[in-house]
Amino acid sequence: xxxxxxxxxxxxxxxxxxxxxxxxxxxxxxxxxxxxxxxxxxxxxxxxxxxxxxxxxxxxxxxxxxxxxxxxxxxxxxxxxxxxxxxxxxxxxxxxxxxxxxxxxxxxxxxxxxxxxxxxxxxxxxxxxxxxxxxxxxxxxxxxxxxxxxxxxxxxxxxxxxxxxxxxxxxxxxxxxxxxxxxxxxxxxxxxxxxxxxxxxxxxxxxxxxxxxxxxxxxxxxxxxxxxxxxxxxxxxxxxxxxxxxxxxxxxxxxxxxxxxxxxxxxxxxxxxxxxxxxxxxxxxxxxxxxxxxxxxxxx
Numbered sequence: 001x002x003x004x005x006x007x008x009x010x011x012x013x014x015x016x017x018x019x020x021x022x023x024x025x026x027x028x029x030x031x032x033x034x035x036x037x038x039x040x041x042x043x044x045x046x047x048x049x050x051x052x053x054x055x056x057x058x059x060x061x062x063x064x065x066x067x068x069x070x071x072x073x074x075x076x077x078x079x080x081x082x083x084x085x086x087x088x089x090x091x092x093x094x095x096x097x098x099x100x101x102x103x104x105x106x107x108x109x110x111x112x113x114x115x116x117x118x119x120x121x122x123x124x125x126x127x128x129x130x131x132x133x134x135x136x137x138x139x140x141x142x143x144x145x146x147x148x149x150x151x152x153x154x155x156x157x158x159x160x161x162x163x164x165x166x167x168x169x170x171x172x173x174x175x176x177x178x179x180x181x182x183x184x185x186x187x188x189x190x191x192x193x194x195x196x197x198x199x200x201x202x203x204x205x206x207x208x209x210x211x212x213x214x215x216x217x218x219x220x221x222x223x224x225x226x227x228x229x230x231x232x233x234x235x236x237x238x239x240x241x242x243x244x245x246x247x248x249x250x251x252x253x254x255x256x257x258x259x260x261x262x263x264x265x266x267x268x269x270x271x272x273x274x275x276x277x278x279x280x281x282x283x284x285x286x287x288x289x290x291x292x293x294x295x296x297x298x299x300x
Contacts, residue, residue, distance in 0.1 A: 003119050011040050015034075031085060031285065037089045058086070060075070071188075090102055095271070106256050113251050116130065135173065138165075141158060166199065197225070
């Protein structure tokens with residue numbers, strides 16, 4: 001069995017901003033993002049071999065991380081027509097008969113992390129695909145059993161792929177992000193630390209705690225500006241730990257709720273025709289009404 005875990009918030013945003021003619025629903029409401037989520041899920045199920053699928057969403061953009069760091073990403077400044085599509089996209093996913101994990105206190109990334117932890121322990125699961133190009137999610141990669149799938153570019157990152165792309169092991173991704181920052185999530189990292197310098201140091205020492213305090217003790221070849229980087233890390237140690245905490249994904253041990261106990265519960269049985277057609281009729285998505293290629297109870 002293969003499991004596909006989808007960051008549906010990412011898919012919604014990507015479809016909303018795609019340079020295509022807008023999709024308008026009843027009374028002219030903009031539904032380009034919703035339509036894009038549906039199209040991508042059906043593409044996975046119809047042509048990409050997905051059989052067991054779970055979707056995670058950010059029901060609200062803010063999470064517990066906003067309490068830890070006021071500058072963390074929020075809904076401030078986001079187009080209202082985009083935010084208005086979030087609950088409609090969730091309704092679409094459920095109407096298609098796909099498992100949905102809507103996050104409020106936590107984020108969609110945390111739901112996927114919790115799902116990875118749970119379903120990787122299932123001996124029936126051969127491989128888990130994390131369907132997003134988000135570098136935060138690279139920390140979940142394990143060998144070639146849990147992989148990051150950038151569907152748009154058709155690139156799969158296993159352990160070796162993560163090391164080649166970001167220069168560090170998957171487990172070091174939160175430490176790497178703590179040093180370099182993540183503009184999409186709103187935290188800056190440490191001054192002077194760039195992607196290459198952080199990768200060079202963490203490739204040798206794995207985690208922040210393993211980095212010697214003095215650059216003279218670093219066993220890193222070809223690194224420039226080591227004394228300045230070491231001093232910055234010492235002076236801003238608490239900031240680095242905070243940024244790593246922001247980057248670290250949470251799981252069930254931290255309170256993330258994934259109701260399904262078995263990966264079998266993610267199996268897609270087809271779209272429930274009556275529910276799907278009622279959803280499309282409600283929102284005026286006539287073009288999507290007959291789009292599902294399989295109906296629940298009508299065979300494969």
